[in-house]
Amino acid sequence: MAALRIWLRLKRATALRAGGAWARNKCQSSFGLLFDIDGVLVRGRTPIPAAKEAFRKLVDSRGEFQVPVVFVTNAGNCLRQVKAEQLSEVLDVEPPATKDFTQIEVILFGEPVRWETNLQLIIDVLLTNGSPGDCVRTVPDPHLPILACNMDLMWMAEAQMARFGHGTFLVCLENIYKKITGKDLKYKALIGKPSIITYNYADCLVRKLGESRGLDAPVCRLYAIGDNPMTDIYGANLYNRYIQSAHKLPVPAKVAAGGMLEGQEEVPGIGPVHEGKLAGSAIESCKSILVCTGVYSRHEQLPCDPSVSVTETVFHGHRDFHFDPSLVEPSFEVQDVNEAVDLVFREENRD
The missing domain is CATH 3.40.50.1000 (HAD superfamily/HAD-like)
Known part of the structure; x- marks a missing residue:
């Protein structure tokens, strides 16, 4: 990938x-x-x-x-x-x-071809804390860090209508995780536009x-x-x-997934704080x-x-x-x- x-x-x-x-x-x-x-x-x-x-x-x-x-x-x-x-x-x-990632994280790059299989595998990894061959005794809290690198709900290819993007895949993953565990899926960071x-x-x-x-x-x-x-x-x-x-x-400054600065009041259009640093501009x-x-x-x-x-x-x-x-x-x-x-x-x- x-x-x-x-x-x-x-x-x-x-x-x-x-x-x-x-x-x-x-x-x-x-x-x-x-x-x-x-x-x-x-x-x-x-x-x-x-x-x-x-x-x-x-x-x-x-x-x-x-x-x-x-x-x-x-x-x-x-x-x-x-x-x-x-x-x-x-x-x-x-x-x-x-760039190589040196820590163990769940990195979501883009929508897969076989959604059902990939959704199952990601849920397995999250529920077993990275050891999908083990039995699930308790749901890890917090779960493994997740970096989501694409939030596009739709994107445009040759077809006349827009196609499902990775953002749609994330919607499925988030809802499946909550349905199974009763807890919200949390991201270490949301990267990529916007x-x-x-x-x-x-x-x-x-x-x-x-x-x-x-x-x-x-x-x-x-x-x-x-x-x-x-x-x-x-x-x-x-x-x-x-x-x-x-x-x-x-x-x-530490910033949000959408750009809110840590310690600042929440601004409409900007999400919760995740890890990240902004360079000066x-x-x-x-x-x-x-x-x-x-x-x-x-x-x-x-x-x-x-x-x-x-x-x-x-x-x-x-x-x-x-x-x-x-x-x-x-x-x-x-x-x-x-x-x-x-x-x-x-x-x-x-x-």
């Missing part, structure tokens, strides 16, 4: 490169781009045509990227090289190094890319492009909310851009009324996130990723 979030850096080779031009030309870019993948750049294995046009605008005549770019995806139920191959029709990328920790990490990567390429102006604005209001938009807006207040607080804002080529479509929402705001739909977020309707409203709404790049250039006064 691959790690949930696949952070793909642009290669310094062939047609699309992130390196040389920045160092030589001293680009004045002061913004970075965060791209979701499924529903924004591809649908399953099929590239979205607008993605090719969008990335042509992000490179110069030598095919070198002029803007720091990081890919932020919750898709982790395939090998990282498979994900890179799926993107090869859009741009040239290389997979990142993975977790604020995920966007904080993407923020760090964007700024490091800018610094390594010798930008004259530091990256101070982020634009997060996604197709899912309940994850991509919710997460970007949540991170923007954190940015507006975080500079007043000491860092690193010099970013001024993180604006969300919603595209209509994936989970979200202007004319295919429930209820089926184009006049109904996305905030009036049913909340698809995780159990531990308290719904704040304002966080589902994007900063901008466009048809596709090509229009999104055009919009960012207008906002940044770029040709």
